[in-house]
Amino acid sequence: MEQMRKDFIANVSHELRTPLTVMRGYLEMLPNDEAPSMGIWPQAHKMMSEQSQRMEALVEQLMTLTRLENAQPTQYAKPTDVPALLEKIQSDAIALSNNQHEITLNIDKSLWMLTDKEQLRSAFSNLIFNAVKYTPAGGKIEIEWLSDDKGGAKFCCKDNGQGIAPEHISRLTERFYRIDEARTRDSGGSGLGLSIVNRILKIHDSKLTITSRRQVGSQFGFVINKKFICPPESQ
Numbered sequence: 001m002e003q004m005r006k007d008f009i010a011n012v013s014h015e016l017r018t019p020l021t022v023m024r025g026y027l028e029m030l031p032n033d034e035a036p037s038m039g040i041w042p043q044a045h046k047m048m049s050e051q052s053q054r055m056e057a058l059v060e061q062l063m064t065l066t067r068l069e070n071a072q073p074t075q076y077a078k079p080t081d082v083p084a085l086l087e088k089i090q091s092d093a094i095a096l097s098n099n100q101h102e103i104t105l106n107i108d109k110s111l112w113m114l115t116d117k118e119q120l121r122s123a124f125s126n127l128i129f130n131a132v133k134y135t136p137a138g139g140k141i142e143i144e145w146l147s148d149d150k151g152g153a154k155f156c157c158k159d160n161g162q163g164i165a166p167e168h169i170s171r172l173t174e175r176f177y178r179i180d181e182a183r184t185r186d187s188g189g190s191g192l193g194l195s196i197v198n199r200i201l202k203i204h205d206s207k208l209t210i211t212s213r214r215q216v217g218s219q220f221g222f223v224i225n226k227k228f229i230c231p232p233e234s235q
Contacts, residue, residue: 019051064122068199079230080117082153083109086124086145093128093141100137107145111153112230115204123200126193127157127220135161135217151226158219164212172210173198204228 026044090105097103113120131141144156164172164179171177175195198208201222212218 016055019055022051023048064196068119068196068203077114077116080113080115080120081232082111082113082120082145083107085117085121086143089121089125089128090143092125093132096129097132101132101135102140103132103143104141105143107143108147108153110232111145111147112232113153113224113228114230115228119200119203123197124155126197130193131157131159131161131218131220135159148223151229153224153229154221155224156219156221158217160217163214163216163218164210165214166212169210169212173208 026040026048029040029044086105086107090103093103094101128141128143135141140160142156142158144154144158146154148154168177168179172179173194175192194208201207205225205228206222209221210218
């Protein structure tokens with residue numbers, strides 16, 4: 001636990017240092033007693049805006065993880081229309097993709113959940129949006145929300161993207177773990193998304209399963225116990 005704490009503090013410090021260095025560097029280049037020259041200002045403004053947004057998102061995700069660590073399974077549980085939620089996230093994913101991917105949805109519309117809707121939205125969107133970000137244009141993404149043989153439900157997000165090497169799979173849910181640091185930063189990732197998903201699933205007595213093959217694709221999924229499932233008429 002002490003080593004985990006040290007690693008966490010080191011990672012946070014590293015992640016915050018980059019955007020702060022960018023902003024400080026440009027601010028030192030800009031004169032403080034006159035308007036900046038037009039030659040440097042557009043690039044400086046763009047970089048400082050991007051890095052400040054990244055830092056703000058990082059802090060928000062860290063706060064989200066802290067809230068989830070203290071959350072109880074039924075604290076905000078309400079009947080949630082999961083099929084409608086997935087249809088909205090599919091629409092958002094198509095917009096994110098700019099219609100460059102085929103994104104299909106196979107869902108059982110009778111499968112609702114007793115859950116915190118925003119927690120579930122975060123888990124779904126992290127997995128689905130990741131598939132969009134790391135699947136080349138022209139790829140296919142399949143989303144499923146179906147009954148399992150024990151009265152519960154199973155979710156799956158499958159893509160035919162670039163895939164993940166075996167040595168990385170067991171570490172993907174670690175905070176700040178990145179397969180390719182430069183690629184993840186370019187896509188706006190913080191290395192916390194799957195940690196948040198994993199924590200949300202733990203609250204629901206579930207866990208993330210990952211299978212992947214390089215140049216074939218990846219599949220992220222989880223199973224929800226029947227105690228969290230409720231009928232649509234519970235609205």
